[in-house]
Amino acid sequence: MAKYLWDNGFRSISFEKSVPNGHENMCIDIYEESLVLFVECERQPERKAVIERLKRLKDAYPTAKFVLATQDRVGWRALRLGQVADEVWVVCRDGRILTPAEWAEERRRTLQSIFNDAELQGLINIYSQTLEDYEKFRELSLEEETYWRQLLTQTCLKTRHFKAEWLQSLAVKGVWRKHVEAAERQLQEVKNRVMGKVVELLNAILSLSSPYIMTLDGNGEITVAVDWDAWQWLGWKDYPSKNPAAATHYRILEENLQKELKIATRNIKPKRMENKNEIKSTVELRQQIKELQIMMDDVESMIQTLLKMSKNQQPTQTAITH
Structure with a gap:
């Protein structure tokens, strides 16, 4: 992380920056003075703990920028860490810094290219x-x-x-x-x-x-x-x-x-997103099918009734004795 900041022209870098926190101070991993930038490096970030550190930092430095940096091995988890910091950085093993969305897109392309x-x-x-x-x-x-x-x-x-x-x-x-x-x-x-x-x-x-x-x-x-x-x-x-x-x-x-x-292995099937018109058409079609089923039931009931009436109205045959 420090190398990334240094390579991008930021020289006022210090480590384990002490931040006032009530009776006890807390330390943030990396601090860049010219940007008022605090970077917390976490191998296993916990959402609740990071939010608490953000709150305490903002109390002491209201205008500071707080960045959560994590390794690419927890890149998928990083996608769920929105709003825990001003920015979330995924640190790749080759030294590149990506946003969680950028990292996830790159990882998907890589994964989909390795299996025949x-x-x-x-x-x-x-x-x-x-x-x-x-x-x-x-x-x-x-x-x-x-x-x-x-x-x-x-x-x-x-x-x-x-x-x-x-x-x-x-x-x-x-x-x-x-x-x-x-x-x-x-x-x-x-x-x-x-x-x-x-x-x-x-x-x-x-x-x-x-x-x-x-x-x-x-x-x-x-x-x-x-x-x-x-x-x-x-x-x-x-x-x-x-x-x-x-x-x-x-x-x-x-x-x-x-x-x-x-x-x-392309085993994740993309969810089909229906627009409003498709949803409306589906609802109308289901309603029509339901009404048609009711009509068919009524017709079947009428046929059964007519059959019974037909049997009851047949003339009675009289036996003739020679």
């Missing part, structure tokens, strides 16, 4: 076909192995009347086994390719707001590593533990992941 749904769907289709082939070959192989075991058992019985129960569990490698093994290798290969695309997507999202990096080796094993430069930037002190701060960090990560996965 057609490519992943193609791999999933290949996996489904390969799995079907594997299961078919496996079933044929099992049937063949059972057949050869039965022949071996019958041969023992026919020759020496010898019952060899262990023949039922004898390992038999039939003709179909090589097809099973080939399909199994292909299945594992396709699984790794599918998982590779999933890891690629997750890595792209994790790199935006976390210090974690996932890698997938040729055996299908996933390894998680840490980018320590990112760790330092985010100010994370430890792995998940009983420490409430650590728990909060991971809760933010999970919130970001859920939202950004939906955006990246």
Whole structure:
């Protein structure tokens, strides 16, 4: 933050500026004297606490400008921090300063560019076909192995009347086994390719707001590593533990992941905004349908009544005796 102010030509910068606050003073992270600008840097801003600091600052410096600066990993939360300060700044890892709206628009464009749904769907289709082939070959192989075991058992019985129960569990490698093994290798290969695309997507999202990096080796094993430069930037002190701060960090990560996965995979359906004329037409159409239903019910009731009357008015036949 201080570098941003300095690069923009503001030189009267001080840190931990003391602000009168009743009997006790409070400190604001950054102060720029020529602008009467106070900047509070928060990794996990709480709306109520920030509003309270704004009120106390304005009591001491009525004309001052109060800015809340937060990291880009809580950019989505920053969208809900309107009116807590004169301005809210989202500080990007590359040093840029954006408004929450600017940051959100840029993040959406980034997320929507990292996922190729057609490519992943193609791999999933290949996996489904390969799995079907594997299961078919496996079933044929099992049937063949059972057949050869039965022949071996019958041969023992026919020759020496010898019952060899262990023949039922004898390992038999039939003709179909090589097809099973080939399909199994292909299945594992396709699984790794599918998982590779999933890891690629997750890595792209994790790199935006976390210090974690996932890698997938040729055996299908996933390894998680840490980018320590990112760790330092985010100010994370430890792995998940009983420490409430650590728990909060991971809760933010999970919130970001859920939202950004939906955006990246285009799983968020835009809400359709109806104008006043569309709403009016919809209401009128529903009313017409309701009136038509009432009329149909009335007509059906009349038909039932006419049928009953018709039956009652039929002439009575008199029997004639010859």
